[in-house]
Amino acid sequence: MNYVVAMKQIPDLQQLRIKNKKPVVEGTPVTFGAIDKNALEAAVQLKEANGGEVIVVSVGNEELEDSIKEAMAGGGDRAILVADDDTAELQSFDNAAIIAELIKNIDDAQLIFFAEGSGDNYSGQVGSIVASLLGYPQVGFVTEVEVQGDKAKVTRALESADEVVEIALPAVLIVAAGLNTPRIPAVTAVLKAGKKPKEVKTLDELDYRPQAAKIKTIENLAPDTDRKQQPIKSVDDIVAILREDGLLRR
Amino acid sequence: MKTLIYSDRVDFTRELLEAAALIGEAVVVVVNNESNAQQIAGMGSEVIHYRNEDVAIADTLVMAKVITEAAKQSEAEVILLGSDRRGKELAGRVSAMLGAGCLTDVNGISIEDGEIICQRNAFGGATVAKQTILTQYKVIAIAAKTFIGNFISGQGTIKELQFSAVPSVKVLSCTEKPKDTVDIGSADVIIAIGQGVEDQNRVADVEAIAAALGGVAACSKPVATDRKWFSEDRIIGLSGASCKPSLAILFGISGQVQFSVGIRDAKKVITINTDDQADMVRMSDYFLVADADETIQALKTALR
Numbered sequence: 001m002n003y004v005v006a007m008k009q010i011p012d013l014q015q016l017r018i019k020n021k022k023p024v025v026e027g028t029p030v031t032f033g034a035i036d037k038n039a040l041e042a043a044v045q046l047k048e049a050n051g052g053e054v055i056v057v058s059v060g061n062e063e064l065e066d067s068i069k070e071a072m073a074g075g076g077d078r079a080i081l082v083a084d085d086d087t088a089e090l091q092s093f094d095n096a097a098i099i100a101e102l103i104k105n106i107d108d109a110q111l112i113f114f115a116e117g118s119g120d121n122y123s124g125q126v127g128s129i130v131a132s133l134l135g136y137p138q139v140g141f142v143t144e145v146e147v148q149g150d151k152a153k154v155t156r157a158l159e160s161a162d163e164v165v166e167i168a169l170p171a172v173l174i175v176a177a178g179l180n181t182p183r184i185p186a187v188t189a190v191l192k193a194g195k196k197p198k199e200v201k202t203l204d205e206l207d208y209r210p211q212a213a214k215i216k217t218i219e220n221l222a223p224d225t226d227r228k229q230q231p232i233k234s235v236d237d238i239v240a241i242l243r244e245d246g247l248l249r250r
Numbered sequence: 251m252k253t254l255i256y257s258d259r260v261d262f263t264r265e266l267l268e269a270a271a272l273i274g275e276a277v278v279v280v281v282n283n284e285s286n287a288q289q290i291a292g293m294g295s296e297v298i299h300y301r302n303e304d305v306a307i308a309d310t311l312v313m314a315k316v317i318t319e320a321a322k323q324s325e326a327e328v329i330l331l332g333s334d335r336r337g338k339e340l341a342g343r344v345s346a347m348l349g350a351g352c353l354t355d356v357n358g359i360s361i362e363d364g365e366i367i368c369q370r371n372a373f374g375g376a377t378v379a380k381q382t383i384l385t386q387y388k389v390i391a392i393a394a395k396t397f398i399g400n401f402i403s404g405q406g407t408i409k410e411l412q413f414s415a416v417p418s419v420k421v422l423s424c425t426e427k428p429k430d431t432v433d434i435g436s437a438d439v440i441i442a443i444g445q446g447v448e449d450q451n452r453v454a455d456v457e458a459i460a461a462a463l464g465g466v467a468a469c470s471k472p473v474a475t476d477r478k479w480f481s482e483d484r485i486i487g488l489s490g491a492s493c494k495p496s497l498a499i500l501f502g503i504s505g506q507v508q509f510s511v512g513i514r515d516a517k518k519v520i521t522i523n524t525d526d527q528a529d530m531v532r533m534s535d536y537f538l539v540a541d542a543d544e545t546i547q548a549l550k551t552a553l554r
Contacts, residue, residue: 018377123352141339168418230536237538
């Protein structure tokens with residue numbers, strides 16, 4: 001059986017700059033979200049235990065052909081990419097629909113992994129939409145997976161409880177942040193990453209027609225700060241503030 | 251516009267009813283839970299109680315079908331979900347089934363010219379986006395505590411409906427998590443340290459200060475991940491928790507956006523930093539230009 005990991009190319013948020021309250025995405029290096037790397041690691045560990053292949057699918061701009069090496073070094077066996085600068089205009093549903101189409105053409109794809117949210121938008125929709133489009137069952141916020149024949153035993157971490165469920169394959173698993181520690185690729189893995197097979201398509205080649213926009217963004221700005229910024233002189237002033245707020249024991 | 255509400259939690263449902271009141275008439279879906287149905291009807295709400303004991307609410311595939319059917323039958327075009335883990339997982343699936351635009355983690359709603367304007371963080375919280383959904387059906391998952399969820403009472407109605415479905419998952423077990431872990435996200439007072447603090451002995455000092463003020467100690471990311479002075483569940487910001495304390499005292503934290511998004515909603519912020527040009531100073535109500543280590547020690551002594 002094969003494992004698919006859907007990963008999203010995002011601007012590196014640690015390097016994102018804000019200018020005139022607006023995010024400057026252009027020129028910001030691209031990477032994959034931290035939770036995407038957890039999803040990849042989960043798939044790679046299952047493959048190592050059970051055999052098969054890990055196929056990474058991703059939709060992004062033309063830099064994706066290069067940045068996908070990071071995922072290949074992290075244990076992906078091959079990649080199927082839609083690398084096209086026009087994908088920047090696509091909304092969540094279109095990305096999900098494209099990913100679902102790519103997955104349909106992968107042989108024996110039994111477990112499809114997503115992150116609980118992308119690093120940039122963290123809306124956490126794409127995995128559920130893909131599951132719906134493929135008609136597959138799903139489990140979200142996954143912290144443990146065990147494959148048992150044509151089923152998997154999966155732990156879903158809710159806020160207040162851990163729920164263990166049995167799910168028939170093929171299925172979509174949306175992993176929780178931090179379920180594992182992604183491996184740091186060895187130098188040899190990094191060197192080999194560029195040579196792993198990848199299939200690269202453009203939007204035209206896919207013949208996918210984006211749906212009309214479902215969401216309109218009215219504005220997207222760094223929030224105003226209206227703090228007092230009042231200088232104080234000593235620890236005594238801090239204590240006075242604490243007293244004023246009723247935080248000191250009397 | 252008519253709204254349809256679903257959360258498996260009664261307290262969250264109450265918050266969603268408050269959101270729905272801005273939009274129009276509301277109907278609440280309850281699945282296999284007599285007690286929730288009764289309590290929600292007791293808020294004066296119209297409840298549809300779906301029953302099929304073979305199906306668990308852990309079954310996202312089936313639950314999405316139930317919610318989709320309920321929306322169509324009750325002619326509700328706005329679907330409000332709690333943006334907790336169950337709700338977020340459902341949101342995408344319900345939106346796909348309804349061909350709806352979907353927004354999750356929405357932390358503010360307003361109505362302008364008849365349009366529902368949703369506010370949510372983007373780019374890891376570096377920006378705040380105002381967005382609206384253009385499709386006929388709209389799926390909106392609202393973050394906890396966006397609305398107060400005031401106590402309301404009234405005489406609602408419960409419509410009982412059986413539904414048929416083939417379960418797609420089987421629940422093997424469900425274990426409550428222990429509740430004694432520190433949750434900095436819900437702390438009322440936070441004492442946090444950053445890389446400007448030099449001596450690891452200050453960790454015990456800030457724990458003592460936090461204890462004296464009924465709060466919790468926390469940190470910026472590198473203090474946990476690089477220095478390992480704290481466990482990672484004490485990280486404030488993009489890689490950690492979003493905190494809404496009434497007071498935060500921040501020692502030696504420069505205030506990069508990756509940190510500051512997690513403390514932006516604090517009511518009052520006091521910053522201690524040697525650099526009066528640090529970004530954190532701009533985001534503080536009070537700032538003290540001083541050595542972080544020395545100030546921690548002095549504050550601890552003062553609170554004894």
